[in-house]
Amino acid sequence: MIEVGINGYGxxxxxxxxxxxNQPDMCIVGVSKRTPDHEADTAIDRGFELYAPDSETEVTFTAHDLPVAGTVETLIADSDIVIDATPAGVGAENAPRYERTETPVVFQGGEDAxxxxxxxxxxxNYEETVGQTATRVVSCNTTGLARLLSPLDDQFGVESVDCTLIRRGGDPTQSDRGPINDxxxxxxxxxSHHAPxxxxxxxSVDVMTKGVTVPATLMHLHSLTVCLDGEPTADTVTTCLDNESRIELVASAHGRDSCADLRESAHDRGRQRGDVWENCVWAESITVDGQQLSLLQxxxxxxxxVPENVDAIRALASATDAQTSRQLTNDALGVGLDSPIA
Amino acid sequence: MIEVGINGYGxxxxxxxxxxxNQPDMCIVGVSKRTPDHEADTAIDRGFELYAPDSETEVTFTAHDLPVAGTVETLIADSDIVIDATPAGVGAENAPRYERTETPVVFQGGEDAxxxxxxxxxxxNYEETVGQTATRVVSCNTTGLARLLSPLDDQFGVESVDCTLIRRGGDPTQSDRGPINDxxxxxxxxxSHHAPxxxxxxxSVDVMTKGVTVPATLMHLHSLTVCLDGEPTADTVTTCLDNESRIELVASAHGRDSCADLRESAHDRGRQRGDVWENCVWAESITVDGQQLSLLQxxxxxxxxVPENVDAIRALASATDAQTSRQLTNDALGVGLDSPIA
Structure with a gap:
């Protein structure tokens, strides 16, 4: 079992x-939290040991009847691998702590590369991380682009990519963010920063990205034009994407007209928090004109x-190869919007 | 003076x-309205004669103390040229009426080409309409694209265009439309239909368009990649666009960060209804990489x-050439977001 510490429970x-x-080969050592709020209650109720940033904060947790197992230093020392899911920039501050204990760590996309x-x-690029001391899971938008473009590049060759990212303004709880009606x-x-x-x-992929933020909180939407080396049919591209476990082909004709429909599906299928781990590519949008592939996802x-973080743990631990890890992760999570209801 | 009738006062x-x-060479014969609402009050208060769709509707207007000058048939017969600004599809129903009286007519982009x-x-393409019996001003998004691409095509040659249109969900008063948070x-x-x-x-321009609708009511935003024949610098492209009277270069650095800022500027400058007649191209977004020009507008x-409708009247009336008409229209309206406050 790989013993995993979660630094930052947001x-x-x-x-x-x-x-x-939920993974068969991993367990949670504990999670760290800065504030004794309802998320801390949830951690305790899920059976996770709670760790505080320092002994001072420990006191505020115990004052709220939240039992604390120790400080983050202990969590890091006791873990085989740490997920650093602290806010953007805090990961960089934490880096020396992981180096001190030589604990391999997975940073998030908010940190600098x-x-x-x-x-x-x-x-x-799973293999590049095998046996490393640290890696950084790229951000949600970059993950979505990489997952889509990797199979296209493998099967057809990608000459260039042009993507407009229609970005959600904030997550549902980020009430301090906008825009409103803009x-x-x-x-x-x-x-935008997504291309680099x-x-x-x-x-190897030549990519251009432009970003626009809108008053929505549910998902990002990508409008893509991909110039391929060859001239496949739309059906061939559809089959290529359909073979990808973390790409879901969704159909407007099947009632999945919008981001809200996709989240509603995930809730209906019993997924915790209504999470959608997959890229959702609208089947009707897949259009090929010569070498130019257009689609919306x-x-x-x-x-x-989330599944990328799990795989990153196995890569750092040199536990398995990419294919095995991805399969293990997918099976444990139940990846696939139409997979059997848990 | 060209005597103009407005069929549809929405x-x-x-x-x-x-x-x-406001044009020096035009006057309003009257405007037609289907319902005796606050917009009808405004028409009367502006000094426009009010026409009803038929004699039956005339009664409902007079019952609301709104004086009616006659029916639409009379308005059409008494006008040199009619603007048909009725809802999409109604223009097609009206077409035979204009043919009967041989009154030249300007339809809107909601009608079929x-x-x-x-x-x-x-x-x-002003010249193509000179002396015709009817024309159709293309829709707001298509107008925005044509205005931008025509000078680029003239100066550099446009090989192909890829545009994602981030569409406003509805106009501010269209409370029955969505989306909300999607x-x-x-x-x-x-x-999307914008390309054809x-x-x-x-x-002559090879164009791809994709559309996405968002919870906003103020403006549409276009994310464009244009493949040019040559490889100009970004400065040369900026100068080319800056020379266009109906393109406004706006700067985020100057506080025009978003669609809401652009509308706020228009209100501040004293424009009626806060109208923005110009394409607003963000200066900071103009980027050239080889032949590829990227920008946001x-x-x-x-x-x-609106200015296109005015020019279409002069074209149908064979009144002036394109350059003269555009200048007359611009001067009368006060086109240019930084032109002197009226």
Missing amino acids: TIGKRVADAVD TIAPTSFCARS IVPDPVTVP DLRTVLP AVHQQADV | TIGKRVADAVD TIAPTSFCARS IVPDPVTVP DLRTVLP AVHQQADV
């Missing part, structure tokens, strides 16, 4: 904790990196 | 009526076709 950390807890020897997407160039400069970020896991910003 | 009709009323011998964007492929099939529509005014769906 949007990503709590999801990865549950996913790790230089934080770790590799950046990670299981479908694109469409915002974000960033106004071109390309994608190159950290798929260096949605990615769930809170969830798509 | 979102577009009321704006075109005011714009026509086959409704008139030409489709119209003043910057792209991002919706609209349409889910590729290309653009070819009605710019047949916003278009105000209620307003950008």
